[in-house]
Amino acid sequence: MKNKTLRNDIILIGSLFLIFISIMIGFLLTSSSKNLIANIYVSNNLVETIDLSKKENKDYKINGTHGEVIVRTKDGAIAIIESTCPHHDCINVGYVKETNKPIICAYNEVYIIVLSSYQPEDDIKI
Amino acid sequence: MFIYKMKKRFLPTLLLISFLSSCSVTNKLEKIFYFFDSYENISLSNASQENMNDLEEILSLYDKLSDNYNSSSRFENLYSINLKKSQKIEINKELYEMFKNSEDLQEISKGFYNPLVGKLSKLYKESLAHNELPNQSIVSEYLSEIKLSSIVLEETNNQYFVTKNGDAEIDFGAIAKGYVLDKCYEYLRENELEKYYIINCGSSSIALGEKSENQKDFKVGLSFKNKAYIELNNCFVGVSGVQEQGVTIEGVTYSHIINPFTGSAINNYDAVLVAGNNGALCDVLSTSFMMMDLESIKEIEKEQNVKALIFDNDEFVYINNDLEVLYH
Numbered sequence: 392m393k394n395k396t397l398r399n400d401i402i403l404i405g406s407l408f409l410i411f412i413s414i415m416i417g418f419l420l421t422s423s424s425k426n427l428i429a430n431i432y433v434s435n436n437l438v439e440t441i442d443l444s445k446k447e448n449k450d451y452k453i454n455g456t457h458g459e460v461i462v463r464t465k466d467g468a469i470a471i472i473e474s475t476c477p478h479h480d481c482i483n484v485g486y487v488k489e490t491n492k493p494i495i496c497a498y499n500e501v502y503i504i505v506l507s508s509y510q511p512e513d514d515i516k517i
Numbered sequence: 518m519f520i521y522k523m524k525k526r527f528l529p530t531l532l533l534i535s536f537l538s539s540c541s542v543t544n545k546l547e548k549i550f551y552f553f554d555s556y557e558n559i560s561l562s563n564a565s566q567e568n569m570n571d572l573e574e575i576l577s578l579y580d581k582l583s584d585n586y587n588s589s590s591r592f593e594n595l596y597s598i599n600l601k602k603s604q605k606i607e608i609n610k611e612l613y614e615m616f617k618n619s620e621d622l623q624e625i626s627k628g629f630y631n632p633l634v635g636k637l638s639k640l641y642k643e644s645l646a647h648n649e650l651p652n653q654s655i656v657s658e659y660l661s662e663i664k665l666s667s668i669v670l671e672e673t674n675n676q677y678f679v680t681k682n683g684d685a686e687i688d689f690g691a692i693a694k695g696y697v698l699d700k701c702y703e704y705l706r707e708n709e710l711e712k713y714y715i716i717n718c719g720s721s722s723i724a725l726g727e728k729s730e731n732q733k734d735f736k737v738g739l740s741f742k743n744k745a746y747i748e749l750n751n752c753f754v755g756v757s758g759v760q761e762q763g764v765t766i767e768g769v770t771y772s773h774i775i776n777p778f779t780g781s782a783i784n785n786y787d788a789v790l791v792a793g794n795n796g797a798l799c800d801v802l803s804t805s806f807m808m809m810d811l812e813s814i815k816e817i818e819k820e821q822n823v824k825a826l827i828f829d830n831d832e833f834v835y836i837n838n839d840l841e842v843l844y845h
Contacts, residue, residue, distance in 0.1 A: 512746070513737070513746055514736045515715060515737055516737070517738070
């Protein structure tokens with residue numbers, strides 16, 4: 392009886408500890424995005440790098456492998472707004488300003504990846 | 518017996534929860550605001566939303582007071598003062614103190630900071646936006662106005678007054694962000710929040726506490742030099758440079774920093790960083806040093822107990838002995 396109680400306590404403590412560690416890992420992985428840049432690739436070639444932190448409202452014409460793709464930056468985010476692809480899945484993604492959410496137009500082989508321009512080790516950049 | 522069993526069962530759990538609570542990450546609050554035509558990022562530890570709201574009010578207040586493009590319905594600000602030449606205008610205590618600080622800093626910077634450059638600044642801003650240089654006769658005219666203009670402050674029975682004489686316009690662009698950092702820091706200190714924090718005003722003026730209990734220093738990346746950073750804590754930093762707002766015309770780079778003596782927008786260096794224990798001072802000196810020779814800079818460094826770092830043509834031409842540039 393004694394051993395069973397002790398064992399249950401150990402299981403309970405261990406479970407709480409694991410939950411705590413999971414929360415900490417999740418906290419560390421989800422960092423807010425600042426000083427973002429967007430890299431635009433066509434067929435794995437980097438064709439454009441855009442500084443999203445400037446928050447310019449601007450359109451970019453990208454020559455994809457099967458036609459033109461129009462990319463728009465607005466308020467620090469980026470989106471594909473026009474494409475010659477048949478299904479427009481890339482357009483439906485909408486505006487992105489997160490680092491873990493790429494925009495892909497597979498038909499035109501256009502990929503947009505948002506990155507943080509911070510050196511990862513910097514706490515702040517001036 | 519039951520209570521004894523309950524205590525025995527839950528006591529270790531309670532102890533663990535207490536332990537986890539005590540060693541968990543301190544409550545971090547972060548928010549971005551838009552004032553002074555730029556973004557401010559505030560990161561606080563162990564603060565409440567109310568603290569963040571209070572800081573937002575401080576930023577908002579000084580943004581409106583130092584606005585020389587729009588009037589305020591609540592009080593006299595730079596815009597309304599600029600419109601009323603040679604009139605004694607009652608202002609609030611906050612703006613009065615800002616004017617007093619500006620006076621002191623003008624002297625400390627040996628006149629390279631001059632709040633009466635408003636018209637010159639606007640002229641260059643409008644011209645450079647079109648990749649053009651301003652008309653030199655207008656630059657000369659505005660320079661004359663600066664020399665013939667003055668700001669007179671008066672305090673009587675807890676009332677505060679300012680009189681702007683002459684046609685020059687007042688502009689607090691070189692002081693506002695640093696000054697508001699000082700006000701924010703005062704607030705943090707009054708509320709015992711001055712240990713772990715960062716306040717970043719437009720990436721050109723920052724206030725730093727300490728990073729954490731285990732690591733005091735923040736790694737402050739230098740945008741003008743790839744992979745370079747310096748380690749700082751418990752200080753204010755002002756940075757000026759041509760990188761962001763500079764416009765190159767026929768091979769010459771013109772910045773937003775106007776020399777109040779010559780009317781020139783060509784600076785001596787590409788970037789200057791000043792670290793010290795006062796936000797407005799670092800803000801003003803980082804701008805002023807862009808126009809000064811190295812000997813004058815070193816002289817003011819010693820007088821004001823600040824540390825400068827000067828960058829030009831892709832190299833550091835001067836680094837204060839107490840600063841160290843590191844590379845990732």
